[in-house]
Amino acid sequence: MNIYLLRHGETEENAKKSYYGGLDVGISEKGIRQCINVKKHIEGINFDRVYLSESKRAYQSAEIVLSDSKNYIVDSRINELSFGEFEGKSYEDIKRLYPKEEKKWRECWKSFSPPGGESYVELYGRVESFMKGIETIEEDNILVVTHGGIIRAVYTYILGGNLELFWKFSCKNCDIALIKYEYGNWFIDSIIHGGI
Incomplete structure (x- = not known):
């Protein structure tokens, strides 16, 4: 089974280097160009299933990248990390506004939850559940349009x-990774920087 992981096109929040997992923003003009560029890497592939996070940016990216409309499966388990009160803020903003929380975040990034947000451990739990579900499917090609944090968690899984x-993997906007599940074994086949 082939699973293609596509990170959505760039947004204005990406360009500003904001933490914004839960903000529902659309892709920018650059993000649109990235999606058009990455389309050539998957043209001709017949996707049996297409999974999307609940975000506008994932939906817009899928609409541009896919040649024909699909019956998307929207799954909250592949939503980006919720940063709670950190949403829409730069790291410098967070250090200034939440010095105690920022210190805890640095010291224990895996289990720390921003106020009103979730931890990386919680994010990983969602991704693990999603991947275990994928393992039960018998399809040839699956496309998952999601977020950088989710894709890194998939690699971790x-x-x-x-x-x-x-944090040992890069994941740029419109990167597309091919991972495979064969004989009960996952492996990363390729990672392409599809954006421009």
Whole structure:
């Protein structure tokens, strides 16, 4: 089984380097160009299923990248990390406005939850549940249009679930990764920087 992981096109919040997992923003003009560019990497692939997060940016990216309309499966387990009160703020803003919380975040990033948000451990739990569900499906090609944090968590899952590996991967807007599940084994086949 082939699973294609596509990170959505760039947004204005990406360009501003904001933390914004839960803000429902659309893609920018640059994000549109990235999606048009990445389309050539998946043209001709017949996707049996297309999964999207609940975000506008994932939906818009899927609409541009896919040649024909699909029956999307929207799944909240592949929503980006919720940053709670940190949403829409830069790291400098967070350090200034939430100095105690920022210190805790640095010291224990895996289990720390921003006020009103969730931890990376919680995010990983969602992704693990999603991936275990995918393992039960018998399809040839699946497209998952989602977010950088989710894709890093998928790589972490494939490599055994050690969250220390989470930051060992790059994941740019409109990157497309091909992962495969064969004979009960996951592996990363390729990662393409599809955006411009």
